[in-house]
Amino acid sequence: MKIIIPIKRVLDPYTQARVDKQSQTVDLNNAKMAMNPFCEIAVEEALKLQEAGKASETIAVSIGTDKTVDTLRTALAMGVDKAIFVKTDSELNLQPLHVGKILAKIIEQEQAQLVFMGKQAVDNDNNQTGQILSGLLNFSLGTFISEFKLSDDGNSIEVSREIDSGIETRKLNIPAIVTVDLRLNEPRYASLPNIMKARSKPLETIELSSLDIDITPRVKVLSVEESGTKDRAAKEVQSAQELYNELNQLGVL
Amino acid sequence: MSALVLIELNGSEVSANSRAAITAASQLSDTIDALVLTNAIDNASQASTLAGLNSVKVIVNDELEHACVEVASGLIAEVMTSYEYLIAGSSTYSKNIVPRVGAILDVQPISDVCEIKSKNTFVRPLYAGNIMATVESSDSKILMTVRSTSFEHSQDGGSASIEELSLTMPESHSTFVSLQESQSERPELTTAARIISGGRGLGSKENFALIDQLADKLDAAVGASRAAVDAGFISNDYQVGQTGKVVAPKLYIAVGISGAIQHLAGMKDSQVIVAINNDPDAPMCRMADLIWHTDLFGAMQEMIDYN
Numbered sequence: 001m002k003i004i005i006p007i008k009r010v011l012d013p014y015t016q017a018r019v020d021k022q023s024q025t026v027d028l029n030n031a032k033m034a035m036n037p038f039c040e041i042a043v044e045e046a047l048k049l050q051e052a053g054k055a056s057e058t059i060a061v062s063i064g065t066d067k068t069v070d071t072l073r074t075a076l077a078m079g080v081d082k083a084i085f086v087k088t089d090s091e092l093n094l095q096p097l098h099v100g101k102i103l104a105k106i107i108e109q110e111q112a113q114l115v116f117m118g119k120q121a122v123d124n125d126n127n128q129t130g131q132i133l134s135g136l137l138n139f140s141l142g143t144f145i146s147e148f149k150l151s152d153d154g155n156s157i158e159v160s161r162e163i164d165s166g167i168e169t170r171k172l173n174i175p176a177i178v179t180v181d182l183r184l185n186e187p188r189y190a191s192l193p194n195i196m197k198a199r200s201k202p203l204e205t206i207e208l209s210s211l212d213i214d215i216t217p218r219v220k221v222l223s224v225e226e227s228g229t230k231d232r233a234a235k236e237v238q239s240a241q242e243l244y245n246e247l248n249q250l251g252v253l
Numbered sequence: 254m255s256a257l258v259l260i261e262l263n264g265s266e267v268s269a270n271s272r273a274a275i276t277a278a279s280q281l282s283d284t285i286d287a288l289v290l291t292n293a294i295d296n297a298s299q300a301s302t303l304a305g306l307n308s309v310k311v312i313v314n315d316e317l318e319h320a321c322v323e324v325a326s327g328l329i330a331e332v333m334t335s336y337e338y339l340i341a342g343s344s345t346y347s348k349n350i351v352p353r354v355g356a357i358l359d360v361q362p363i364s365d366v367c368e369i370k371s372k373n374t375f376v377r378p379l380y381a382g383n384i385m386a387t388v389e390s391s392d393s394k395i396l397m398t399v400r401s402t403s404f405e406h407s408q409d410g411g412s413a414s415i416e417e418l419s420l421t422m423p424e425s426h427s428t429f430v431s432l433q434e435s436q437s438e439r440p441e442l443t444t445a446a447r448i449i450s451g452g453r454g455l456g457s458k459e460n461f462a463l464i465d466q467l468a469d470k471l472d473a474a475v476g477a478s479r480a481a482v483d484a485g486f487i488s489n490d491y492q493v494g495q496t497g498k499v500v501a502p503k504l505y506i507a508v509g510i511s512g513a514i515q516h517l518a519g520m521k522d523s524q525v526i527v528a529i530n531n532d533p534d535a536p537m538c539r540m541a542d543l544i545w546h547t548d549l550f551g552a553m554q555e556m557i558d559y560n
Contacts, residue, residue, distance in 0.1 A: 135356025
């Protein structure tokens, strides 16, 4: 079974996002970038399946300008077999529907049966791409998963989904799209020898324009602003009595 | 311009986030219908009493008891031929389904709308809420999820008609196995007036039990930081923050939570924030209205024992 892992390069999640007022975009110039943390979990789960002898090939896919290759190399260093780089000439601010259509083409070309991806990217926080992809391909869908089990015959999977009311377990037919949540696994670090080895692993480049997908923006960003966390004039208390008195005065108890 | 609100049920109760979705819909359209996907038509009766609805459309099928996403998204896409807007409250229920409807209708959905500026212009958070973006949709239909903390919750007092739709069921690709529901007698996290939230500073699952005791005393909901969830002190459905729930209670008490930006994103709109922390430099303390620098356990015990 061939597994595809779409991954995204994002602003390092521990870096504060800043707005470039002139262009009304989030300023990513010289910013520290990293693989979206949920994508790392998706890569790890694919590798675990491969190590258990259940996957014939693992392929990471990412879309972007040349810098995106760094993120694909990270996935190769973690252990995936191959990377597919969908190259764009400029930063296009692609939306989940576009990304879904691009990934759908790649998945059809590769005839992949299983897709692991992050439940959301921590830059745009859309939480949509896996769901859209499943709709475009008419695959089964398991979102927010914290447990994954492939059936013995390899025709279905059982996933535990972390939903608002608790944990739902579903059985999904293959082909399937699975979006991963935080507690699924602890992603591995790439070791130095593997980082070296990753340089000689196959990386296929596909020009986005060759895929013939309409990427006209459906949703236009008119403006962005930093919401900031307003510093509140904090008052110190020293005892439970003092705290309760304050809260009573504020009328919140 | 007519709007369809996707109703999420907890049993036969309409969820709070669906009530927020009705309010959001009222800012966009004069005619609002609700859609209930359920396994029993009786479950739609509460929805028909919500203020602001014209009619409640119901689709009844066993597959819909646990909202099989492949079935639900196909049905909603078909119902949407008569509507311009699909509006749902932000929750794992709608986030699972709405984008797949977008794929079927070839529409780019808009997640977590916090403000409606015009018929096609909305404000939504990026980067864990550190950035607010104003976005304009050019799609012919608009699908969105809305933050339940950003819109008033529609109250009872309506009397909408109930109409059962009979549509062909789309093919299901999955089957429900089980649901392990979180049992709690306490108020629900996203609608609670008061929340006591614990972080990694508590050190262990046993210590986290003090949060429960304090919550009982104050009739508050229990929350947690991602660090506390990752450490196994409490399950993920209690997580507040970018990848958990977004809350805006009257009172938020953060115990032993340092305040990573991802956590602050989920609670910064709380009316009054209390930080109980042994580290005066924790970012949470900069956010707080009231700070108590002290030993966490002593503080919680004192609060629990106080008469």
